[in-house]
Amino acid sequence: MNLALKDIRHSLFRFVLTCFGLGLLMTVVLAMIGIYNGLVADALAIVKAPEAELWVVEAGTQGPFAEASSIPADTRDAVARLPGIAASGAITYQTLETESAGKALRLYVIGYETGRLGGPSHLIAGREIGTSHFEAVADRKTGLVPGDTIRLGRDRFTVVGLTEEAMNSGGDPAIFVTLADAIALQTEIAPAAERVRAARGATPPSANNVAAVIARLEPDADVELVAATIRQWKHLSALSQSDQENLLLASVVDRARRQIGLFLGILLSVSAVVIALIIYTMTMEKLKQIATLKLIGAPDRTILGLIVQQALILGGSGWGIGLTLILLVKDNFPRRVLLEPMNAAVLAGIIVVVCLVASGLGIRAALKVDPATALGG
Template identity: 40%
Template structure:
């Protein structure tokens, strides 16, 4: 006779609710893992897709993503003359608020060096890529803009000619692509009074001590370099960095700076929350098994009185904990379907990969639940072993 199954049949609602709670906690683990994937994917989106071998940024800076950067407006022409460079593109990116249909929206303006940047690295959901003309934009769906919409940025009105999907920055703001000249004009927008004061300050020499080779009006954050097939990257980097006013980063270095500098604390926080959820799961399951054991102290004493061995009691408690674990794993399968329905409604993208689900279900969750249930069973068995058979006569 399987005493655990008999007990489950006697109080089925407790097992169902316990399994449901474990399944919800496992859904939260899936969500935290998917959120981590989404944050990393969004942060590395431009770095990985823009098809650049080298990033020429401001000297002694780690820009343009991990730190602010500004290079001379003609830096692309200087870099283009270096042996081994196949082509160059100017790049800039900054956050911008704008008004659309009576509401304030927020987007990350990304300057594309048209026509050098042909948009081949960008997956369009609708419309077309930017042409050579100005006042055109390609917007991500998360900005609330669609093809054929018109939006005012700075003092110009832009037509949305293309649309993307899931193209956001590390903060979750949708990307809005415009020509590099348009992006510079948007970034330089100032009030008339601010322009007047700036001109007056330059006339008095107030800012003459800046001593920078970069014009103060420059909004170019970096120059993207694609190397020739036979080029030696180390020689190209050494040649450019000898100029002294710039720094050259590889794509891998940009990835490392983004993940290990800008996103390091966020990654640790997500990992800490995931561990906390597993700890809560362990506590919940242990309390349930312990409570079940306390409620059956009379029955356990009766079993011992009629001659049942300690192993019979221990097996019953272990089977109960194992049954909760098995139902929890079954609930994990249901939680996958719930995740597909709920997580797309989240403000940040939650990326659920099949490989992560398999690893989570077969390895992490399976092992975690096994350890949790084993610990819960041990606590229950330890309490049951202290029950004296004579207590049934009290």
């Protein structure tokens, strides 16, 4: 006879309710792990999307993500002529807010040269941009579908394709347009503001600047050597793909990542304390039954097995409920919740350790019970 299961059946409703409450706590823990992973993945997604190996930006900046960067668009031709460069492309980035289906929609607009580096890495629906103006490829999280139209600036763009997992570090979904359209969006100003600018004789903003030039190298080319060559041009700087990713994590999302990580640590600590208290309380409620077991000659290992098995069943049930719930609701979060099998496995290991430690507290109390307690009233 398994005493742990028999005791659970004796108070099944309360045990199930306790497991469900613990499961909700595990759901929050897994959600925070997923949000942390999603924050990092979102931040790196936009850097990895062009599948570039080299980023050429304005000298003295760490652009185009950590800082603003503006370089002449024809820099792409100069970079393309360098030894070791296999492909290159000019690219721009900007954030704007528009309206779709009666709701405000915040977008990360990426302008690229069709047929060159910088466009969407893959499509899940529709086709690529086929004209020089007023077509777009949107991330599926925008809620747009091929055939929809959306106003960007003063013009309406037709969505011709969909991609996925293209967003900036703030979680804003991306929309890809041609470089010419993106530059027009960057430089256009309201008519009233244009009249004021003309009256003051101010210089109009440059209509031929981009945020960066990206490049892919020949298989035998040394990225550091090519980057060093570009840095010799006084008005340019160059970053490798790994440098760009590390810079993004160290500057743009570092504070948010650390804050979420700290909150996750607090949640794990609270979960450990809650599990320990639940198991300890369950043990203290059974002291009279434990005393009876001792009185009839049950060995200590029987009592130890009773407490440890119940603790592991409680922790395992809570973990299973939490994992099931987060998998069901994670797609409804406004930010991406990214859970990997290793995350669930590590949390399971942590729960097992916590349950064993908490069992130790209960076992210590149980082994101190005087068998004569069972004869009391």
